[in-house]
Amino acid sequence: MSHTPHRRASAAGALVAAAALLAVGIQAGTASADATASQARNAVQPNPGAAAVSLSASERATLIADANSTTVQAAKALGLGEQEKLVVRDVVKDADGTTHTTYERTYGGLPVLGGDLTVHAKGGVTKSITKATNHEIKVADTTATVTPAGAEGQAVSAANAAGSKDAKASKSARKVIWAAEGAPVLAWETVVGGLQDDGTPSELHVVTDAKTGAKITQWQAIETGTGNTMYSGQVTLGTSQSGSNYTLTDAGRGNHKTYDLNGGSSGTGSLFTNTTDVWGNGAASNRATAGADAHYGAQLTWDYYKNVHGRNGLRNDGVAPYSRVHYGNAYVNAFWDDSCFCMTYGDGTSNTHPLTSIDVAAHEMTHGLTSVTGNMTYSGEPGGLNEATSDIMAANVEFYANNPQDVGDYLVGEKIDINGDGTPLRYMDKPSKDGGSKDAWYSGIGSIDVHYSSGPANHVYYLMSEGSGAKVINGVSYNSPTSDNLPVTAIGRDAAAKIWFRALTVGYFKSNTNYAAARTATLQAAADLYGQGSTTYNNVANAWAGINVGARIVSGVSVTPIANQTTQVNTAVSLQVQATSTNPGALSYAATGLPAGLSINSSTGLISGTATTAGTSNVTVTVTDSQSKTGTTSFTWTVGTSQQNVFENTNDYAIADNSTVESPIVVTRTGNAPSALKVDVNIIHTYVGDLVVDLVAPDGSVYNLRNRTGGSADNIIQQFTVNASSEVAQGTWKLRVRDAATLDTGKIDSWKLTF
Structure with a gap:
């Protein structure tokens, strides 16, 4: 379940971070919960018109064919340049007839990385468009100065620096337009193969400026009958019979197959075959036990997506990925790989703890779903959201399974005990409990490992599902804090899952979606399903505020x-x-x-x-x-009484990003200022944590009133008391406000001094 940066071009996602061994997974299903669990589960009713239609493979193919036949007209309608063309990636259809058509773009025949967009239309009329970038796709020319060999050499060096073994370019560098960040540039994309430092296969994508040779970015594309399973007890499996033999082939779920790699690291190995339809004995020593666990996890995930969300397979085409177990020797990881469209599982420490529990399987399989939908690049903030999406959906699969041996919880990888101390890998209610994950968003979140930067997204999902504060669910105690120290009311796990799934699959999440954009995407999905301004919508916004993303919405x-x-x-x-x-x-x-x-x-x-x-x-x-x-x-x-003097400035002074503004007051009072000078401040500004507020005396002395405190709260309307007895009262006093960040602005509305 370790996941290294994931991208659609051949994405394999590992469950465990190489250094921290962070497994993925969260149990999902409808397991019975204590009275405090998911109290809002039945409090909201979705808009049935916004629910996705369950499409057969042929129905989906028809929608895609129809969309492909009109890409030229669509490009013109979108105002794209003459050198731009659209390529249909997916079409999702709602019950009310709304379609969500996701396109990739090319420019002069070159793939545009970060150019993906989704057109949301009904009855032939476009309702809205979601784009990964709003920049015009255009470069001066498409002639590279840097050679492909030069780009490949730099990419191999980057892989070696990351600890890869046997690193070499797995294919020739391809020329692309890089548009995921900033203005588009001509670039080379190189994929480097080999092994990562923990034995996970490597598909490191390195993007190099084709004019200057500078490295732009990089990401890792490997993300992390009757079965007697190791983690879920005795279960019923979907199998097939051929003559006198049975195989782990689930014909009823897209022909999903489970293979035994027998310690290998490539190919498919051998399809599990038996003379009876009984698989494993519950112990790791029996090779079929891990096969039964992985097969069971895949069928639960397939059923969850189909029965709950109406999606017929990961690509919505009725075709299943396949599973491979017994990868390598004592390999403590699991991963998804786009290039084979498959999940792969190691046997863990001493080959006795296979990483095949329900949440691990669902986590890896969900990376496959993300790769064909939102496709968030597996690095930076998009990478954290990619990783969290696998944790989130894995939790729902585990609850959905309702398996008494592996009950639903908001813990990640608790069954596989990868740390050897009985603790889970991640905690959704308070992610920082794992020692590395973050509870809330901050400006540097994109610079840390995606298994840790996923923490705020896992946390916001928990807050949506269960709310803040202490509670017990299925025997597990949780106590979820908020960054603004205000409570969050739950909308229920089912509603939260529908919102997140919709944002992912109808094109609201894009390849470069960051935390702020994810908030916007989930609020749009909440508006679709439950109505903008509804209690559910407002509580989704409040959950995001609880992890320091956006403002709260108060009902009433x-x-x-x-x-x-x-x-x-x-x-x-x-x-x-x-x-x-x-x-x-x-x-x-x-x-x-x-x-x-x-x-x-x-x-x-x-x-x-x-x-x-x-x-x-x-x-x-x-x-x-x-x-x-x-x-x-x-x-x-x-x-x-008249002995007091009040001096006030009610003029507005705009506060721009990364700037300083001063509002003056001329004081005509004689003598010194008092030891309890009253300073009343009325500053209108979102996210007051950006602001440094000072009182400046006539002689230039500075008295700090606020220094970037208050976090995401809005407005500073407050009285301060300052010991200014050493200052001569008469002269020009100033309220100085410095905005030390971007995105949020405001004004000094008024302020006054009372002597």
Whole structure:
């Protein structure tokens, strides 16, 4: 189950990371759970029109043929250049007639890596288009300066640097257009064969700039009757009889076959054959035991995809991959390989722990599904999402199996005990428990091994399925945190699986999908199935916020927090309450604890009047929507005497990415500033963790108020107290805000100083 970077061109995925031995898999099925498990499982009903139609092989072939016959017209309709052509990869059809046609692109006859796109149409009318890149596919010319041999030499050097053995180019470098990142460039793609450092076959793809010879990127394309199985007890297997012999050939599931490599590392070995329809004895010493486990895992995965998601085989063509067991000697891994369209399993430490449990088999087989659908490149953030997709679907297969010997859980590879200490390889509720995986997204997540960068995606799927906090499911205790320390409400495992599967298979996931794009893709799938703005949709967004990707969506009324207020006696007040609701209709406003002389407009939310009495009040504002849903915010309001001086700047100052802005206030008060100078700040900005906020005194002294804290929360509406007694009050004070990142912007809405 180790997986090295996976790409469609011949992708094999290993279950275990070479260094960390991270097995894949998550149990799936409908195993009975404790009362706390998947409480939202039946809370949502999908839109039946958005469900994929189960296609026969001939129906799918007809759809693809129809799409192929119109690629020229489609290219023109999409506004593609004269040198661009479309090649149909897959067509998925919904029950309401919507089709999702995924294309690869060529430019001047050259393959475009990262040029994949999907057209979503109904009744001949395009509804939307999902593209891996929005850049125009165009290069100055297609004449290479670097020779193919030069590119191949660099690729072999890269493989050797990664610890490969017997590295050599398995085929001549092919000229391509690289468009997965940034502006398209002419490049060479070289595939290097041999063995990785743990014995896993290598298919290292290296992309080299064809003009300069610089390496652009690289990824690994090897990803990681009655059966008496080692992990699942006695089970019924799909087998075939030929004369007096039986074989592990499942004619009812795409003719899936299971072979014995007998320690080899190539070919198919021997098809498992027996004079009786009984396979294995539950012990690793019997060669057919591993064969029974692998065969069982493949048939469960086939059934899950067909019976739950309506997909007739990985390619939706009714044809199954095949399985190979007993690979190598004491090989502690398993992998998927696109070039053979097959799953391969080692026998583990001392050849006594074959990596053939349900979740491992489902994990590897799901890499095959990903390779013909979303095809996320097996490196960087797309690689982590690729790896997590195998974990996610493997979990669902294990729950679906409902096998009492291997019950459904959110643990990865717990049965095979690859670490020898009884612990699983990965934990979906809190990925960091494995010592390497990450619980939440951060800007450098794409630079670590995909088995660790998969952690946030595994985590978001768990949060969607089960929600945050402590619970017990099938006897296993979980306690899932969130990066923003706010709770996440579950939508249920079934709904989460349907959403993830749809995003993967209808073209919302692309070859270069990163975490932000995956959030968008799953929200689109949730909108298709359950409606945009539905509770399910909102809770999917909230689960992503729980791993530091995107903002939360609150169902009902949201009231923007109000900073503590300071006003002088006999001073006019004008404070606007900001609120929204997910329900249509007008909002009404009320407030308790307002200082004497102030009132709130029930229709507009404007607090106005003239404060008449000194003192401090505790104010609560309540906003009610048309469905009687309410939201509140509370703050203090201090009315001071004339001895206090308040200076304010209400002008807006835009905060751009990676820039610094200052809002000035001219103070005319004599003497020094107080030891408790009040600084009220109202900054409107998404993702406040980007911001450094300072108060700058007239002499240039800097008092830091916030330093990139708050993570993904929005807006800084807060009062700070600063000991500025060493500063002369009179002069120009400044609120300085530095945005230290990209993507999120905002403004200084207002700020004030109270002396």
